[in-house]
Amino acid sequence: MARWAIGDVQGCFHSLMALMDRIGYRPERDELWFAGDLVNRGQGSVECLDWLRQHPIRAVLGNHDLHAIAVLLGLARPKRSDTLDGLLGHPNASELLDWLLALPMTQDDDHWMSHAGLYPEWTAEQASTLAQETCQAWLAAPEAFFSTMYGNHPDRWDEALNGQDRHRFVVNALTRMRFLNPDHSLNMTSKGSPLDSPDLLPWFLRTRPEKPILFGHWAALPDREPAAQVIALDSGCVWGQHLSAYNLDTHQWVQQPADPKDLAHV
Template structure:
């Protein structure tokens, strides 16, 4: 069974379908792993969510920051802008069912047998893998048991270090930030959540994956960082967000063959 890891779709449903034609995807044979941010900013978030949900066991997805922000908005938190192009999803007759499905998706997916980790943003340098998985599972439990409380406490950049998370709300906020928003860290491993560029002019900012260059880690697949254009030279860490919604490309990586496939991204109509 071929498995393909796909970068941020962000509502670019047509490009996703083109990519699936390119890889000759068979829904009863192959499996798709999505790096999160299935929705927002592209024009067809509703179709994208329906499609991925209907793949059932032939799709694995983790939550991204745009996915969580949309879910938070349904509970009265967060803010969805017109640029997110989510009106059709917000007005869909099956909105409740789609949101319930999305809310059940994890922050991390880990294949322990093959040591494969799927996450939207990355693996925080102040975590061990067991700590990361435990923290992500705790957030998933809160998402299903008390989502309104989780979303009410989700926003903010502090704590920026796991060791400073003094209570449950702080642990959840750090975990969500690390799994869905992180790009750069400071030298001591603190999250820096403002800089988004590929190469920061600030020498104090270090891409999160550089901390794992000489440290044992699983094979990591991540999205979120479109400015990287799929480039990460740390062994066994694969960047998959190639900026489809910005008109660049949508990319899939085949785990079995270690090949990449790409189609041209979404071109906004003026």
């Protein structure tokens, strides 16, 4: 048995299939953890979702997956760079939507995973509880939830936050966070490498992991293991770089070069 954590697929279906060949994936034997951003920007979001739905995977939702949900619900307009038309026109679009809505934002076992990482003012257990509370809120009222999901405020955690503000902070911390300001507020303006933003704090320099933290979302990070027990899985497949797999038990990395067929034709 092997356990592999996979970085941001973003609709790069051919790259994903090549990576599965490389690691010799056998569904009856192996376990796959997906760090979110399963869809969007690549050319094969539908193919990826069809494949993922047919395999016993552990996955978390990323910001692109949440955006896809909002678009499928008719609550957000696709952006110019989105490649969600295949999902919108899919004959089973409502099944794809239900499958996405049922995915969690965290996985918690001997490793902990979310798309963006672990906010330093939360324990892994607390973050998982907040994630579950937030998923329950969108399952109870998807339209109300996803129509108020977007926005950068509040940018600081306070246990007293409630309702939409509380949910928006949890979603942003678990699916969009990269840099923090010195007061631990979320800084949503910079996406680059920490080397280019010396005044800002990557979240993982403040978090003290109780167990290994797996995350995606940050393709510009130059280091796959940027701090102790911090595993950065997004190696920019959709930007023409690599799709990464990390073996949870042997710590081996496998990096599959992006298949050009997956990339936007511009």
